Structure formats: structure tokens, C-alpha cells
Amino acid sequence: MPESVDPNIIEASPTKELFIYMLVRDIPLIRALIDLVDNSVDGAVRSVTNNNYNDFWIRIELDKDHFKISDNCGGIPIDIARNYAFRFGRPEGAEPTPGSIGKFGVGMKRTFFKLGKKFKVDSSTADSHFLVEVDVDEWKTDIKNWNFRFKVLEEGIAPAQIGTIIEITSLYENVSENFALENFQTKLIEEMKTAHSLIMAKGLNISLNGIPLSSKVFSLFSSDLLKPAFVEKVIDTGPSPVKVKIYAGVSERIKSEGGWYIFCNGRMVLEADQTSVTGWGEEDNLADIPKYHADFAYFRGYVFFDCDDAELLPWTTTKTGVDVDSRIFKAVKLEMMTLMSPILDFLRKLAKEKSQKETGEIEESQLEKALSSATLTKYSEIQVQGKFVEPEVVLLPAGPRMARIAYSKPVDDVEKIQQIVNVTSNKAVGEKTFEYFLKYEVNE
């Protein structure tokens, strides 16, 4: 029996096809996977009160046929599942999760639709358990109804194992091809380490296909002579203030690792930033900070933003960058630049001493010596004080002023002289010929 259709109605509702297309378009595959990891991490954060995550784990399995992430991080409560976790967008009235990372409510579903055509969520909390199984092709056939259904729904029970298992199968071809490559897995591991090193260092175990991930370590050189800088602030934004901690100093000289590291609620959003975003090489600024280059490879700055309301933190929607327009970030950036300036000055002096040592102007570099006798300490274990303290340089009595001579001569001639003088380096040829001339032609 045909339904009576109001001829004045114009069909304007979105199609599921279009919706899925738009939803998954702009998110890279690795980002989508990390969104799921973020949810698990959030669960762990909610379950822990003593800052110790040793008992929590997240296990990820992936290959060309399936993706699975399981954790023991608290599980998803039934009412969250029913009303919020599977919704598209965060409805009003949803409670903010203190200290959370997954704030935008889009992550989980987007990843499911991005990866494959069948997904399953099996989650148990202390007193509930549910199972949702969706076949996307089937779901798409119902044009009007956008809901899912619980396949299993149990409340008031006490499950043996608390946590969540998410499994996605019937993977799309391009996803499947990527999952088969070991290089893809290595990239995913690198990004997970970048995002979650901090909480892994506190004990959270994350593994991929059985391989446990090791966390990156954030440290600074510290000694009696050399002390890292530290600043702590609380920014008043109403009921949920933003707490900021800045550590700055020097570490090992690795060009790709020098720069600023920014963390929001424990998640690294900027790694080794060497750009104007964190104050490098800008024209108009108060401290005349230069562009990043190799001499500054020792520099490390770590900035930790923490807030119960994730929306107030200065990060982008993808959680992989800083919101440069954020008022909070702009204010903190000024502090960062103030702390950075004396450290860069120290590094310039260090570079100068090193090149003086190479040309023989000075015997040894005191700054270099002080640096090598300092210990690399984890940022959390540093005895914090205030501004950067650099070793004092004892001014040695000035030796004779030196001048540098450099010239090129044909290799054959140089080798002939080497043989006569019985030396092997070009430098020695230059020095010996100079001394010879000085002795016989100049000095009385």
C-alpha cells in the first residue's frame, strides 16, 4: 500500500552515503587509528587516581584482514554508549570528561567508517556489559533510521574483565594494503609514541601485534653548574583553570630533536618544533630570537598544559598542533621566549668556544667540559628552580693574539713537503713551513 506523500515536501535530508564520505575524507588513516587509542587512554585517565598506570594496557592488532584494539581501561558505561558514544557530534548536555583528550565526540565512529564495513564494540564496566555489531552495508539500506542497536545489553552484573574490545573487519582495500606493510606499522608506532610517551612513562602498556612500545624520554642536563629553567603558571579561565609548566634547558646534540615540545593533558601535540610557532626566527619579538640551526641542537623546551576542560587547551581539532591564535598560547609563548633567550645565548658561547678550540686559540672549552660533566635527568625528576643557570667561565689570562692562515696549494707540492718534514697532515705542513720561514728569515 503506497504511503500518502505530501507533494509539498522537498527531500533535503542527508544521505548516509554522503555523510560517510564527508566524515572520513579529511582524516589520515594513522590519525584515525590514534583516535581510538586516545579513547582508551582517556578511559585509563578516568580510572586512575594515583598517577600510576602500571596495571593498564592497550593491545592493538592489525593485518590485512582485520583491526582490533582491546584495553582494560574502564569500559564504556551503558548510558554513554546509548546516548553519546555513537552519536555523530557531541550533543548538548554531555558531561565534559576532566582531563580528557577525546573531546570532540567524532573520533570513534569516524574511524569505524574509515576502516571497514563491519565493526563490533564489546565493552564491560564494573557493573554493565554491552555488545554492538554493525554491518555498514545493511545499515545504509535503511534510509530513515540512523540508529544502531545493542545486540547484548546487560546491567546490574559484575563482569569478570573490565575494558573494551573494538574490532573492524571487511577492511577497505587501501586500508588493507597499508596494514600489510611493516613500514606502515612502524610509522603508526612512531606516532603513538609521540602522542602518548608521557602516560607510557607512567606505566601504561601499549603494544602493537604483540610488540610493546617503549616511551620516549624527555630529559635535560643538570648539575651544580648547569641548571634548567622552570616556570609554573595558573591561568584563570573560570571553573577550570589552565595549569602551565615550562621546563627549558639543554640535552644531547641531536638536530632533529632540538626545539619545543608541547603537551596538552599529557598528550604531545608538537614535537621538536623549530619554527616560528614556538618563537624561533621571528622578526618582531622582544628577545631577538634567531632561526633554529645546528648550534641550537642542544636546546629542549617542554611545555605542559593541563586543564579539566579539554576545550580550553590551545590545541587544534586534530590534536596534532597548537592553536596559534589561542590567547592562552600567545601569553605562554612570551614566557617561553623569555626563558629561551639566555639558553640560546649560552649555546652561542658554547659554539664559539668549540670553534676556538678547533683553531687552537684555546686549549679546552670550559663550557663543553661543564656540559659533559652534567647528568641527563628526566624532566619530572629535576630539582626545579627559576631561570637558566649556566656555568661561569673563568677568564684565562689572554695568550698571544692569534691569526688564522688558510690557503690551497697543489696536492703534489704539499705531499713533497710532507715527505721532507716527515709529517702526515696538511695542517702540520702549514705550521712547519711557517716556523721555518720565521726562524730563518725573520727572527734575529
Place this chain on the structure above:
Amino acid sequence: MSGSYKEIDYRIRPAKAVERKMLCEAFRRLSTFQKIENYRYIGLGSTNFMDFALLHRSLGVTDMISIEKEKDDHERFWRNRPYRCIEMQFDETTIILPKLKWDIRSIIWLDYDSKLDKNILADVGIVCANACPGSMFVITVNSQPDSLFDEGKEVDRLSNLKQLVGNEKVPENVEGSDLRQWGVSKVYRQIITNEMLEILSSRNGVLPSSHKINFKQLFNFNYADGAKMLTFGGLLYTEEQESLLQKCAFCDLPFVREGEEPYLIAIPILTLKEIRKLDGQLPKKAGEELTLPAVPIGDIEKYEKIYRFFPTFTEADI
């Protein structure tokens, strides 16, 4: 081992000579795809061009390109070519490879003497992205482990590797302790294979199923005339060419390795007279053993494995 007569003369590089002949024998089987003399050969000949000479004489290949990064002394290299059909290209491989025509079936042997690094991986990528199916790709790298100490401090071998090839190329399960002895060859093989698979996956994304290009590993040589070396390589072919690959019967060759297990080229120390005596007993009949008094059994066994490829060195007044 005390007497110097028990040591190999590195200048002669016997393991390299054996490897060269083995590879040549394997290349011969490519005639299933097309006449072997119509293949192009791309290599790094340096001043000795030994691979070029062998392939031209044994297989009749004439379309030959030697890539040389030495900027000066062009004429010297040019004049040292053993045959006129060898074309010289002077620049880094990374610059020359993308400029070549790639619609010709080729045998490409990039015989580097340095350790695996980003530039070499980039070259691997260029070849995989461009070579036409039915091409053979072989690469040799120095896989000598870093010395354990540098100026008194213990060396972080894993960190050195990550710096050379890039963090994202080193699989997570590789540890510093894996980079000892022949372990470096094993890890290099993994890294090179991963790079090839990744590039081929991208290349194949837009190709119809029957035209998708696969890589079949055939060579996984470990040898050491001086430093430890790895020679890794195999065939690029499409699904359609699967039957041609079977016909080549590469696996009949005793030195072919299709997986993780390497083929170690071990050179026995034998005098010419001893070699003649062993040759007289070869090939072995079933149930027989080779005998040669006063010579260690190990050396006899090593010789038997590779006798057909063993170089004969003589002093000659030329």
C-alpha cells in the same frame, strides 16, 4: 690459526668473484622472459668493470650503463672500459637513475661499498617505482657492525642505524643486540624489503590486478672478503608472468635464497694443486665423499659447495 698461508688475500676478493659468477648464472635464466642479450645492464663499474666484463662475455649483453659518482677524472674511467658498449653516466645514482629510460627490461646491480643509508633506500625506491616487470634488481651494501667502542665510550648501534636510514624505517622489534656479526645483514634485508613493498604497494594502487608488480627474492648473500657484506635482490614480475617465473626454475640453483635465511659464501684456503685434486673427484657420485689428505674437512666441504664458481688465480706476465 697462526700461519698467514691460512688467510685469504683480500686484494683478490675471492668471495666477490664467486658471487659475481653465481649471479651471472642466475641472470642467464632470465632468457625465459626475453633473449638475455637484449637485456640492459645498469651497474656501478668503478675502474675495474668486472661485472660488466663478465656479463658481456658470458651473456652477450651490450646495452650497458655504468654510473660513476666521481666528478673529476672522467676520461680515466672512460678509457678503462673493457668494451666499447659500456656507456658512462657521471653523477650520483640518485640523480642518474630517474633520468634513465625505464621501458627496457633490465638487470640492475647497485654494488655499493657503504652502509645502508637514506640515499641508498631512495635509490631502491626509484628502481622499484620505475623498473619494468621481468627486471632483476640486486643491491650490495656493507653490513659490517659498528665497532663496539668509539673513543672509550660504548657505541649505540641502534641509534646509529636510525640516524643513517631514518627512524621510521627501523622496525620496532629491532634492538641493539640484533646488530652484531651477521645480524646487521638480517636487519638490512628487512629494511630493504619493507621499502620495496611500500613503494610497490603505491605503484600497484593504480594498476589492474593482473599487472600488479611483485618482488620475488632470489639472492640473500652474506660474504666477507674484508668487511661483512650483504647482497640482496630478486625479480620484479607481474601476476601474469607468474608462469614465466616458475619456468626460470631459479630455486634449482643451490645458492638461491627466497627467505630470511642467507647463503653464506665461505671461501676455502686451498693451493692450486689441492684444487686440481679435488676437481678430479667432482662432481661427486652418490654415496661418495671427497678425499684430500692433510687438508681440513671444513675446507673440502666449502670447496665442494662452490667449486663451479671458484675463481682460478694465476700469476701472469702480461
